[in-house]
Amino acid sequence: MTSPEPGTGTHPGTSTDPIRVAVLGAGGKMGRHAVRAVTDAPDLELVAELGSADSLQKVLDAGASHLLDLTVPQISPENVAFAVQNGLHAVVGTSGWSAERRTRLREQLADHPQVGVLIAPNFSLGSVLASAFAAAAARHFPSVEIIEMHHPDKVDAPSGTAVRTAGLIADARSEAGVGPSPDATTHDPDGARGALVDGVRVHAVRLRGLEAHQEVLLGGPGEQLVFRHDAFDRGAYMPGVLLGLRTVASRPGLAYGLDAYLDLG
Amino acid sequence: MTSPEPGTGTHPGTSTDPIRVAVLGAGGKMGRHAVRAVTDAPDLELVAELGSADSLQKVLDAGASHLLDLTVPQISPENVAFAVQNGLHAVVGTSGWSAERRTRLREQLADHPQVGVLIAPNFSLGSVLASAFAAAAARHFPSVEIIEMHHPDKVDAPSGTAVRTAGLIADARSEAGVGPSPDATTHDPDGARGALVDGVRVHAVRLRGLEAHQEVLLGGPGEQLVFRHDAFDRGAYMPGVLLGLRTVASRPGLAYGLDAYLDLG
Amino acid sequence: MTSPEPGTGTHPGTSTDPIRVAVLGAGGKMGRHAVRAVTDAPDLELVAELGSADSLQKVLDAGASHLLDLTVPQISPENVAFAVQNGLHAVVGTSGWSAERRTRLREQLADHPQVGVLIAPNFSLGSVLASAFAAAAARHFPSVEIIEMHHPDKVDAPSGTAVRTAGLIADARSEAGVGPSPDATTHDPDGARGALVDGVRVHAVRLRGLEAHQEVLLGGPGEQLVFRHDAFDRGAYMPGVLLGLRTVASRPGLAYGLDAYLDLG
Amino acid sequence: MTSPEPGTGTHPGTSTDPIRVAVLGAGGKMGRHAVRAVTDAPDLELVAELGSADSLQKVLDAGASHLLDLTVPQISPENVAFAVQNGLHAVVGTSGWSAERRTRLREQLADHPQVGVLIAPNFSLGSVLASAFAAAAARHFPSVEIIEMHHPDKVDAPSGTAVRTAGLIADARSEAGVGPSPDATTHDPDGARGALVDGVRVHAVRLRGLEAHQEVLLGGPGEQLVFRHDAFDRGAYMPGVLLGLRTVASRPGLAYGLDAYLDLG
Structure with missing residues (x-):
């Protein structure tokens, strides 16, 4: 069968x-x-x-x-x-x-x-898996940031999923003794670096045509690991x-x- | 030959x-x-x-x-x-x-x-072409945002290239009579929506392992167009x-x- | 107004x-x-x-x-x-x-x-713009490949849009005197390198959840330029x-x- | 400390x-x-x-x-x-x-x-983690494909990492009783659908400027999950x-x- x-x-x-x-x-x-x-x-x-x-x-x-x-x-x-x-x-x-x-x-x-x-x-299975794996992987990389992307009719930023993902990542890194992501920014007059949620930078994009999408970017010397989830419809x-x-x-x-x-x- | x-x-x-x-x-x-x-x-x-x-x-x-x-x-x-x-x-x-x-x-x-x-x-030929094409295309889409990604030793945000790209896009949209990107955000306590540069949202990511990268995202009903440029080294x-x-x-x-x-x- | x-x-x-x-x-x-x-x-x-x-x-x-x-x-x-x-x-x-x-x-x-x-x-405005810009840019880069991604109920591969894009790119490169993309592959027993359409490599992905998507990847020394289009629905x-x-x-x-x-x- | x-x-x-x-x-x-x-x-x-x-x-x-x-x-x-x-x-x-x-x-x-x-x-920690997580997630999605991207001086396709990832995915899906990815393709005269490795479609891109990159795409009704790894240098x-x-x-x-x-x- x-x-x-x-x-x-x-x-x-x-x-x-x-x-x-x-x-x-x-x-x-x-x-x-x-x-x-x-x-x-x-x-x-x-x-x-x-x-x-x-x-x-x-x-x-x-x-x-x-x-x-x-x-x-x-x-x-x-x-x-x-x-x-x-x-x-x-x-x-x-x-x-x-x-x-x-x-x-x-x-x-x-x-x-x-x-x-x-x-x-x-x-969403994919969203839940992506957040869980991103948190597990985030113990092994110096840098981590989150980009969430949604339709422009959404009233709050960042998304609840992004906030939960940041929390999972923060917990995993804290447990593993990993410090904050390196960041030499000294000049950012307009807030391009986004929100700091539990110590993790979160960026919210609003774009006509999109539904609900999220990327977790992990970086280390010479490499990048990206977990991307797209929810196209309910x-x-x-x-x-x-x-x-x-x-x-x-x-x-x-x-x-x-x-x-x-x-x- | x-x-x-x-x-x-x-x-x-x-x-x-x-x-x-x-x-x-x-x-x-x-x-x-x-x-x-x-x-x-x-x-x-x-x-x-x-x-x-x-x-x-x-x-x-x-x-x-x-x-x-x-x-x-x-x-x-x-x-x-x-x-x-x-x-x-x-x-x-x-x-x-x-x-x-x-x-x-x-x-x-x-x-x-x-x-x-x-x-x-x-x-960078690729960067210049991406910015020029993004500006030309931005006349045809309601939504546009920019995400620039660099190594974490960079001190300013957003990047000069992102600022120039935003300016080109703003000029093209103004000339075509296109209004601001739709955005229903009313609650963004930590600034996740990033910087507003010439009316265009710009997000700056800093990640170990990266060099200099930029995405312009254009969105309309049911579709998205993305121009991405990666500069891996000089x-x-x-x-x-x-x-x-x-x-x-x-x-x-x-x-x-x-x-x-x-x-x- | x-x-x-x-x-x-x-x-x-x-x-x-x-x-x-x-x-x-x-x-x-x-x-x-x-x-x-x-x-x-x-x-x-x-x-x-x-x-x-x-x-x-x-x-x-x-x-x-x-x-x-x-x-x-x-x-x-x-x-x-x-x-x-x-x-x-x-x-x-x-x-x-x-x-x-x-x-x-x-x-x-x-x-x-x-x-x-x-x-x-x-x-699709975005698809037409992406193909046109990709062809214009392809004159300036040694390497170009196309990846098209569709729902798995599609019966033909590659898509008509990918074939047309490959044709536009081939014409532009021929006019500019650009030779074929460099490729040292000597061992590819199962055809992982995809189809050759007008001299351009085209890859077709079929994935549940997707609708109609296409990426044109252009590469040169130290840089990459990607044009991506997503059609989420009609x-x-x-x-x-x-x-x-x-x-x-x-x-x-x-x-x-x-x-x-x-x-x- | x-x-x-x-x-x-x-x-x-x-x-x-x-x-x-x-x-x-x-x-x-x-x-x-x-x-x-x-x-x-x-x-x-x-x-x-x-x-x-x-x-x-x-x-x-x-x-x-x-x-x-x-x-x-x-x-x-x-x-x-x-x-x-x-x-x-x-x-x-x-x-x-x-x-x-x-x-x-x-x-x-x-x-x-x-x-x-x-x-x-x-x-590469990122590559090993991406392959392991992709295999774990592949149990939950009907569709899975792999795209690997390398510099054009590579002589073999697909990459050894892609072959190993396909094997891990095939094992995980077999154990979970997941059948082959849906695919209605009946017309693919030039091989755009790529290689079939352990039942998983693998596509190999060769592009000047790239080093070693891989994407695993998982798809289900209304959603997509992507694991991407980039190795920029040794x-x-x-x-x-x-x-x-x-x-x-x-x-x-x-x-x-x-x-x-x-x-x-």
């Missing part, structure tokens, strides 16, 4: 329970992509689609085993608490899950030791969503970040 | 006079590269190498027809004035030639209508130096920028 | 006649994009949309001044002949316009000296389609290639 | 024995770089430089604890056998160490259980050489590939 393209759908789930998915926020941009991806995956079953006006009871009525939360920060914690309370596993792509919220969720999960929850700030997030849905039942407790489900050593 | 690699040396000069070159600043980094490049070029003859202690009289004694000035801003104007006074053509790679200095030189050249002088802030400047020496005698008066000698329409 | 983003729509047409557009092939992928782009452009008016079952008479009944042909090679010549016959300007994105077909069209246009026709193998072709519709009435006769309408010196 | 730039020299060796290095092949290109790098490293001592005419006895006379072999395939095995015989650790950058030669060396090392030997086909190999010299004494037996000394999970 030939194997399918990874991330496109047909490999078996990691749980023997059937994966019956309820999508919350099904009418949003991510939601619509997710509805299609779950529907197309042979080992997943879409049992409910909820919009903002729907009652959570619909999830139970449909017999869902998994909840996929793609809503808004205001109601995501309530949705997830409902899932845990009812023994459903949850995969969460909604933002706004502060450390405090995650602590409260961990407390609730302590009483439901068989339930798994994944909260992923970024569902389809980029679906393999990560499916991986989350297939894996969460076998990982009780709270996982924060898709990294936890990838074999990154 | 098969043709040589362009820029490597054997094609005929554009002047019928022999090209007898005196190199000033022959002991510096650029100077040493230039001495070798002139020596290796079959149609050029190296007749004198001058260091800071040498008298300019040495240039005349050697019978030079061309002077290549690779010295320092303090003495470059004096060297060029001496060349013009004595009917020698001059190619100048020294920085610091302000508009005022160039005006004074033009006045002197008016009295020597057969003499040609080229002052080039950048001798050898990158020699084809431009040789082109200057071969062409200057046929272009009386002052040319500022290597662009003037390239067929850029 | 602030100026709009270039290529997005509101600048005045180059003709004083109103631009009343009939789209042929309106139901295809390109056609649907074009219908939306024409509708959104304030200075253009969409007066008719034709599918394969519609009679060309519909174009005249709607009072169209311009015909946009996005059909199939089998019927495109007939459509354009009809337009010329009736004094309409035509912009053509359909493939299959061989030299022979173009010759016949030129003969017909001789009898209609006020009619303009543009046949464009590629409507929206990339709309600025070129609009430019064609706005310009064609002022350019009687046949123009082949969007280059003719860009100021490329 | 502030930490130095990684790979540039002053951190403590992993062994308590002083690292007294004899360089064999000291007159070659790599050898000259290595002599300088060892001399500049505060925790290493250069005790002997040998050329092809020198007797190996010189190594013992100088009291070397480590041998760095940068010679030629014909004599490298003899040099290493001599080192092992005399209880010296060896770091080897010479090519030609076939599986058969390595087996024989392992047999000899069995009798010298305290001696470490590192044979590294590639001393200085790129020195951090790896120093890492090898500092680590080999603590790793008895034979290590093949620098990977073994990096923390790659």
Whole structure:
């Protein structure tokens, strides 16, 4: 039997329970992509689609085993608490899950030791892998900088992914005892050197035509190593969503970040 | 007859006079590269190498027809004035030639209508072409940004080349009636969006291992156009130096920028 | 008055006649994009949309001044002949316009000296600019190679754009007397060096996630110049389609290639 | 105490024995770089430089604890056998160490259980990391291709590094049950799709100005992940050489590939 393209759908789930998915926020941009991806995956079953006006009871009525939360920060914690309370596993792509919220969720999960929850700030496998590898490699190079590039309708700079990548890099370098990147700049009147995030220079480009892209540049004597990730459209997030849905039942407790489900050593 | 690699040396000069070159600043980094490049070029003859202690009289004694000035801003104007006074053509790679200095030189050249002088802030053919093409293309795209990348021992940011490129782009867009690049950024507390130079965002990366690199990114609905130039070492400047020496005698008066000698329409 | 983003729509047409557009092939992928782009452009008016079952008479009944042909090679010549016959300007994105077909069209246009026709193998401004600039620059560098990258559902390699770019480069280098790119390869058992098209090495990458991308790499001693174009979706072709519709009435006769309408010196 | 730039020299060796290095092949290109790098490293001592005419006895006379072999395939095995015989650790950058030669060396090392030997086909940290990470990531993406780019004086294509990277990727994908990259190509008369190495497409670019560069492109629905490595000059190999010299004494037996000394999970 030939194997399918990874991330496109047909490999078996990691749980023997059937994966019956309820999508919350099904009418949003991510939601619509997710509805299609779950529907197309042979080992997943879409049992409910909820919009903002729907009652959570619909999830139970449909017999869902998994909840996929793609809503808004205001109601995501309530949705997830409902899932845990009812023994459903949850995969969460909604933002706004502060450390405090995650602590409260961990407390609730302590009483439901068989339930798994994944909260992923970024569902792109490529982005998560690039950040993790860049951090691992950054221990070996004197210089590191980040360039993130997005469409010009984005209101904040730098991107959340760039900030998280800078943090991972800073942690790895600190642990390895690597000092700051060398920089002799003494004259930069207009701020061309960009932002300093956890000691790492981050540059934000905004360009019509682009979607979401990031480069981590590592430099040492006579060589450069570049990790580049391009997310061309929201389809980029679906393999990560499916991986989350297939894996969460076998990982009780709270996982924060898709990294936890990838074999990154 | 098969043709040589362009820029490597054997094609005929554009002047019928022999090209007898005196190199000033022959002991510096650029100077040493230039001495070798002139020596290796079959149609050029190296007749004198001058260091800071040498008298300019040495240039005349050697019978030079061309002077290549690779010295320092303090003495470059004096060297060029001496060349013009004595009917020698001059190619100048020294920085610091302000508009005022160039005006004074033009006045002197008016009295020597057969003499040609080229002052080039950048001798890299690739860099000059990239900047010129980027400016021409920037008329057709809503978005444009510049990323320059250099070794971390550089003290100023952004680079002079990036500033000149931004100026060329700004002029081309102004002439074509193109407005500023779209940018919805409202939150950028640490300056990740970089410097604004003539209305164009410029980002400066400093990385061990790099030499001198620049990307101009142009974006429009659904597409991106990137012009990237890499100067790996000072050898990158020699084809431009040789082109200057071969062409200057046929272009009386002052040319500022290597662009003037390239067929850029 | 602030100026709009270039290529997005509101600048005045180059003709004083109103631009009343009939789209042929309106139901295809390109056609649907074009219908939306024409509708959104304030200075253009969409007066008719034709599918394969519609009679060309519909174009005249709607009072169209311009015909946009996005059909199939089998019927495109007939459509354009009809337009010329009736004094309409035509912009053509359909493939299959061989030299022979173009010759016949030129003969017909001789009898209609006020009619303009543009046949464009590629409507992406960025792609056309990249190819033109790459060819102009290729005169100055010993080495040149092309890498084209597309989605893996493409059946032919290399792409038509890469073949045209190689041809433009070959012509420019031949005219400038530049010899073949240096290449010492003596051992390449599996064909890693790619295809030789008009003397230029062309490499074709096929990768899930990509749409249509091309890099032209130029190299000389110590430097590299890269022209990269990315077409992320069919929206990339709309600025070129609009430019064609706005310009064609002022350019009687046949123009082949969007280059003719860009100021490329 | 502030930490130095990684790979540039002053951190403590992993062994308590002083690292007294004899360089064999000291007159070659790599050898000259290595002599300088060892001399500049505060925790290493250069005790002997040998050329092809020198007797190996010189190594013992100088009291070397480590041998760095940068010679030629014909004599490298003899040099290493001599080192092992005399209880010296060896770091080897010479090519030609076939599986058969390595087996024989392992047999000899069995009798010298305290001696470490590192044979590294590639001393660039960045290159080794890029290949390892690309292989790890390639399990998660349907598409993968390799583009290697070198100076045009190289006689073989593709490069040995590209072949090794393709092998690592093929192993990782086979283990993960990932099938071949999707490819609908049916028409490629001139071989633009490049070489197929262990089931992975490899493209070889040759360009004046370049040294040694490689890109691994991974693609999935809506996204791309690129690992790019640039080796600008032989200085790129020195951090790896120093890492090898500092680590080999603590790793008895034979290590093949620098990977073994990096923390790659």
